[in-house]
Amino acid sequence: MNTQTSDNSLATVSAMRQPVGKQLFWILAATIIALGLPYISNDYWVSIGTRAAIYWVLISGLNLVVGFAGQLAIGYVALLTIGAYTTSVLTAGKLFEPISVFFALPAAALMGAFFGVIVGLPALRLRTFYFAMTTLGFATIVTQIALAWQSVTGGGIGIPGPEMPAPFDSSLGFYYLCLGFAAICTWLSTNIARSRFGSGLIAVRDAEVAAEACGISKSALLIPIFILAGALAAVSGGLFAGLQTYITPDAFTFELSLLFFISILIGGRGSIYGPMLGTIILVILPEIAAPLAAWSTFLYAFLLLVIVLAMPGGIAVLLDFNNRRPLEKHRTVAPQTAMLAALNPHQVSGQTLSLQDIVLTFGSVRAIDGVSLDVKPGKIHGLIGPNGSGKTTTLNVISGYYSPNQGTLTLDAKRLPVGMPHLRANHGISRTFQTPRIVGEISVLENVMIGGATKGYATFIQALLAAPKERRERKALKERAVALLQVVGLGALAHVRTDRLQHSELRFIEIARALMIAPDFLMLDEPAAGLSNDEIKKLGSLIQAISACGTGVLLVEHHVDLIFDICDDVTVLNLGKILAAGTPDEIRAHKEVVNAYLGG
Amino acid sequence: MFASILAAGLAAGAIYALIGITYNTMYSTSRVMSFTAGQLGMLGGVFGSYFILKLGLPIIVGFIATLICCAIIGFITEIVAVRPVLKSLEQHLYVLSTLALALMIQQVTAIEWGTEPRPFPKLIGLGEGVWDEKFWIPVVACALTIIGLEYLYRRTLVGRAFVAVAEDNFAAQALGLPERNLRVASYMLAAVVGGIAGFSGGELLLAFFANGALLNFYGFVPVALGGLGNNRGAVIGGLILGLFQQAANFLVGGIFASVAVFTLFIVVLLAAPQGLFGAVASRRV
Numbered sequence: 001m002n003t004q005t006s007d008n009s010l011a012t013v014s015a016m017r018q019p020v021g022k023q024l025f026w027i028l029a030a031t032i033i034a035l036g037l038p039y040i041s042n043d044y045w046v047s048i049g050t051r052a053a054i055y056w057v058l059i060s061g062l063n064l065v066v067g068f069a070g071q072l073a074i075g076y077v078a079l080l081t082i083g084a085y086t087t088s089v090l091t092a093g094k095l096f097e098p099i100s101v102f103f104a105l106p107a108a109a110l111m112g113a114f115f116g117v118i119v120g121l122p123a124l125r126l127r128t129f130y131f132a133m134t135t136l137g138f139a140t141i142v143t144q145i146a147l148a149w150q151s152v153t154g155g156g157i158g159i160p161g162p163e164m165p166a167p168f169d170s171s172l173g174f175y176y177l178c179l180g181f182a183a184i185c186t187w188l189s190t191n192i193a194r195s196r197f198g199s200g201l202i203a204v205r206d207a208e209v210a211a212e213a214c215g216i217s218k219s220a221l222l223i224p225i226f227i228l229a230g231a232l233a234a235v236s237g238g239l240f241a242g243l244q245t246y247i248t249p250d251a252f253t254f255e256l257s258l259l260f261f262i263s264i265l266i267g268g269r270g271s272i273y274g275p276m277l278g279t280i281i282l283v284i285l286p287e288i289a290a291p292l293a294a295w296s297t298f299l300y301a302f303l304l305l306v307i308v309l310a311m312p313g314g315i316a317v318l319l320d321f322n323n324r325r326p327l328e329k330h331r332t333v334a335p336q337t338a339m340l341a342a343l344n345p346h347q348v349s350g351q352t353l354s355l356q357d358i359v360l361t362f363g364s365v366r367a368i369d370g371v372s373l374d375v376k377p378g379k380i381h382g383l384i385g386p387n388g389s390g391k392t393t394t395l396n397v398i399s400g401y402y403s404p405n406q407g408t409l410t411l412d413a414k415r416l417p418v419g420m421p422h423l424r425a426n427h428g429i430s431r432t433f434q435t436p437r438i439v440g441e442i443s444v445l446e447n448v449m450i451g452g453a454t455k456g457y458a459t460f461i462q463a464l465l466a467a468p469k470e471r472r473e474r475k476a477l478k479e480r481a482v483a484l485l486q487v488v489g490l491g492a493l494a495h496v497r498t499d500r501l502q503h504s505e506l507r508f509i510e511i512a513r514a515l516m517i518a519p520d521f522l523m524l525d526e527p528a529a530g531l532s533n534d535e536i537k538k539l540g541s542l543i544q545a546i547s548a549c550g551t552g553v554l555l556v557e558h559h560v561d562l563i564f565d566i567c568d569d570v571t572v573l574n575l576g577k578i579l580a581a582g583t584p585d586e587i588r589a590h591k592e593v594v595n596a597y598l599g600g
Numbered sequence: 601m602f603a604s605i606l607a608a609g610l611a612a613g614a615i616y617a618l619i620g621i622t623y624n625t626m627y628s629t630s631r632v633m634s635f636t637a638g639q640l641g642m643l644g645g646v647f648g649s650y651f652i653l654k655l656g657l658p659i660i661v662g663f664i665a666t667l668i669c670c671a672i673i674g675f676i677t678e679i680v681a682v683r684p685v686l687k688s689l690e691q692h693l694y695v696l697s698t699l700a701l702a703l704m705i706q707q708v709t710a711i712e713w714g715t716e717p718r719p720f721p722k723l724i725g726l727g728e729g730v731w732d733e734k735f736w737i738p739v740v741a742c743a744l745t746i747i748g749l750e751y752l753y754r755r756t757l758v759g760r761a762f763v764a765v766a767e768d769n770f771a772a773q774a775l776g777l778p779e780r781n782l783r784v785a786s787y788m789l790a791a792v793v794g795g796i797a798g799f800s801g802g803e804l805l806l807a808f809f810a811n812g813a814l815l816n817f818y819g820f821v822p823v824a825l826g827g828l829g830n831n832r833g834a835v836i837g838g839l840i841l842g843l844f845q846q847a848a849n850f851l852v853g854g855i856f857a858s859v860a861v862f863t864l865f866i867v868v869l870l871a872a873p874q875g876l877f878g879a880v881a882s883r884r885v
Contacts, residue, residue, distance in 0.1 A: 130869060295711070297706075308697045
């Protein structure tokens, strides 16, 4: 889903942008069809339309969990059940005095939000399969409880659904009510998708490690999403009960869960309109294939298998015409470093990032064995050594991925917390990775914007309602990302889907992403690997320009020419120990270094 | 009451443990957790009832036929739902492909076999009360399966090849082990274990299409308790789960028993993500 709607004042971007008018046209067309449905068809189709709208209320929330966050929540029918029973029980007065359905629905939403988080908890810490299993187990249990708790749920006999007050008591009125809910949910989920929360979810899904380095905390991101998805699912359940007029546990088969899930998969990950289309298709499909009703679960399951095996990208990829246009073949990266000074207004902070006697062991292997080094502001510090000498591991210690067994890591004489990678960005430390960790399915620009995650202050609620603060922030972030792409020389590719780029370009994207926070310290892990000689030269001058703005750079590299050309200090590691440290000239002449690494 | 909790708990626990071993056996060679595990347990009961009660085959012939049918399902699982998605393991597509296959199996069973639970034949006719065979057969089957698997893994060449592939897939391939065939074989072996679980537990669970979904969950809990790929952990976890569930069943009643199991599951997952007997997984940067 492309989100470029505001105007770009930095308009050298040769835009391959989403035609906004076209999108608006489709939204308008869909609205007219939805509103006009009762006038061009009969009650039967209105009830099908109602059903689709109700399902979409749930799916719009679930889409954020499945399509954006990549969490395989396959048992969401349980939350639909909870919402349906809560609404029905409260309006029927089985537990307390009967209340109006418009109070019962918010109560159901609260229940849904609560259970949405409970079921989601394992997803914060555990492998995907565990979460899938938890939601599945939860679905089984909720049905069992609905059956057994007879005094409240009516057991197998069931309970009447909530009665809608006028004017929503007619099938037509109810249809428009559900349509209204569906429209609001579309708006809410689109807002989230376009906010930093949406891009954060995608980052966590496809590049979790990089997301952490950008300051994105998985649990802080997922919990509000689970709350939202749970609440929407329960509201959908309340409406569902209204549609059914009478609910029994049999109404909530696992087939529904499948329908929800497949709608999203058909629609495509990271899209809003794809899953919406998927929902409509899947609601209509059984009506067309009525003779096969007994086999519907089988058909859904078969469909799921086919989608997974044959078209994991879904409709959204099929409809993404913009990214079919061929890219220019012989592209060169042309950094415009002159612009950088204006973007990184660094008053040289004078802080020093300092490692003292760091020791890190894996079992009996001492991967880092007493390493000390200082990265100074405005200087480039090279870190070289043979493979396995502990260079990347040192970076990972600084990033907080590993907790050292001994030694201290300080920033301006203050100790940095160990093992908290998502807090590094707040301390002005950013990095790139040995193999670029980039989200392939979103545009280059969106990838770069992920780097500014810590510069977003709008709350989840503000993002949900597209509050002005959130929009201002987003716009500023986007302008900065566009400018930084020009700095690293990729301005022309801003709106291209990232997985279409070549390897060397990904390295420059990572640098642009790391510059989003105007870092005090930038760590580059073999940025020249896989680059041509010409590109390495450009990279070198880019790094020099970055440090000239006051950023301290820690550069891990195998291209010693680059190291000796641009570094102010060099540390040589061997087998986890410091072999030598000094200026490039000293290192070049160091006898052991020549023997161990450089070759004579 | 204590005796009945113990009998029913150990019996159910043995069945869950066997399903847990089914999960583990498939996981060990492919790193895939397959949703077909529970369905195989269900099929063990359904095939058993079909061959022995409906077709009137002798018990031993029916038992072997059941296991052969399950092995075929295991073979199909590997070909259809596992092999195509192994390339992109990190995307976890196997969750969806195996779920899809599991649901297809369940739906075909529901239509061809019916949605009502049907009786499972008496196998031996020995013991009554808490010593009824429906309680002790699963326990004996579980014990025999473990002994058989231990013998296979420790004493036979094929078994050692399994262990090698499970331990380090790439190194095993470099040694020239037929990794793909071993994987297919492990899926068939897992299916046989699942079939044994369903067959031995048939008198307790009956031949019922909906057992698959239940066994999927209750069979996974021991895996979560015991740690992925840890068969001993799965047996201990399974027996604990069975006893816990039956105790809750007798003491607080049916629905709260399942709530209790679910709560136990979530709490253990959050407190010890690697399982009670598993090793801590290292970080991936």
